[in-house]
Amino acid sequence: MTTDLTEITVIGGDKTGLIARVTSLLFERGINIEDLDQAVRDDIFRMTMHVDTTDMVCKPETLRDDLHDLGDELGVDVQVRFPSDRETQQIAVLATKESHCLERLFQAWASGDLGADISVVIANHDDLEPLAEKYDIPFHDVGDGKGTPDEDEILDLLNEYDADLIVLARYMRILSPDVVFRFEDRIINIHPSLLPAFPGAKAYRQALEEGVRIAGVTAHYVTTDLDQGPIITQRAFDVPDDASIDDLKERGQPLEAEALLEAVRLHLNGDVSVHRGRTRLREAREENYQLGLSPEASSANPDRPVDGLGDIVAGDGGEEADD
Known part of the structure; x- marks a missing residue:
């Protein structure tokens, strides 16, 4: 993933509609989602998104505050890392x-x-x-x-x-x-x-x-x-x-x-x-x-023989080699 994308991470208890709430907020602010990955392990939900904020219609500080407020409302932790942060x-x-x-x-x-x-x-x-x-x-x-x-x-x-x-x-x-x-x-x-x-x-x-x-x-x-x-x-x-x-x-x-x-x-x-x-x-x-x-x-390892490169090549009917 290129370093010119903003990274958003959501961590917390698994809840119905959580992904929709976050992605809707981003859509409303003109932010394009380039990559989204989610998983649940031991009842902990994790979602990582890489988004393009080039054409967003708000300031970075506003987006960060809005996502933190949404996280508080949903009971999850939301972290935002802009390219300039890195x-x-x-x-x-x-x-x-x-x-x-x-x-x-x-x-x-x-x-x-x-x-x-x-x-x-x-x-x-x-x-x-x-x-x-x-x-x-x-x-x-x-x-x-x-x-x-x-x-x-x-x-x-x-x-x-x-x-x-x-x-x-x-x-x-x-x-x-x-x-x-x-x-x-x-x-x-x-x-x-x-x-x-x-x-x-x-x-x-x-x-x-x-x-x-x-x-x-x-x-x-x-x-x-x-x-x-x-x-x-x-x-x-x-x-x-x-x-x-x-x-x-x-x-x-x-x-x-x-x-x-x-x-x-x-x-x-x-x-x-x-x-x-x-x-x-x-x-x-x-x-x-x-x-x-x-x-x-x-360089000390031998490089011969290799199947098919020697003087004698096995004919048909032999056992298949392991992959």
């Missing part, structure tokens, strides 16, 4: 205790190599507060004594800091649909496995117990299905015979940080989009990123 994108980072991904993001931001501002760090423990203070980034601990986060406070902070993108830098909690739906395709997570293998907790331990020879990490968009969102980038590494869980973490954590940063850059640059549950790159952009294996690793 000139400098704001990143909110959610974290727990592990520092490697957060530190890599900070390094890229401090060097001017990120393409956006990190506006806030929200965590469910206070362990990373000194790291945020080092980079002079606001830090908020929203967890209780057991690290259980207050999601209402998270939503308030995301709204206060006007987050365009949420980055889960080893945030060890599952976000509820109430959060995920509000930021559809704008939450990126890093998971320490080559998804879809080994989702959920203790992914490195799962890989070790299954005896894999190659493990890895995956950066993906977050959906309400745990670790099943559209994959953006992946990295892989060898697992030695005598490897321990700590060995896997030592090999994997630098790749976690790099894969996450790469995914964030892809998103911020508008070079990746989601279509039917899969990510797609803009044309001629893949050469600018390392989405998976390094060129050196790829």
Whole structure:
């Protein structure tokens, strides 16, 4: 979706006639709907629209106020993001205790190599507060004594800091649909496995117990299905015979940080989009990123034989190959 369209998000309880009320308001103000997506999960309704406000017959502030008033009347939350609101994108980072991904993001931001501002760090423990203070980034601990986060406070902070993108830098909690739906395709997570293998907790331990020879990490968009969102980038590494869980973490954590940063850059640059549950790159952009294996690793893989390209080609009557 192009960045010159206004984005309208509606979140709340599912109600009959809700879509009609919102779309009618837009029609009356000369606004054309270019794309509309809706879903209901756990009784929470979410609708995201991308609209063309070029020829609307009211001011942006008036449209925002009218939609907020309609939301109050219907008992739903309505957010409006005009193109001008996104000139400098704001990143909110959610974290727990592990520092490697957060530190890599900070390094890229401090060097001017990120393409956006990190506006806030929200965590469910206070362990990373000194790291945020080092980079002079606001830090908020929203967890209780057991690290259980207050999601209402998270939503308030995301709204206060006007987050365009949420980055889960080893945030060890599952976000509820109430959060995920509000930021559809704008939450990126890093998971320490080559998804879809080994989702959920203790992914490195799962890989070790299954005896894999190659493990890895995956950066993906977050959906309400745990670790099943559209994959953006992946990295892989060898697992030695005598490897321990700590060995896997030592090999994997630098790749976690790099894969996450790469995914964030892809998103911020508008070079990746989601279509039917899969990510797609803009044309001629893949050469600018390392989405998976390094060129050196790829070149080491054999490229022959391939079905139909050898000297002997199987005749008719054989079993069909798997797709």
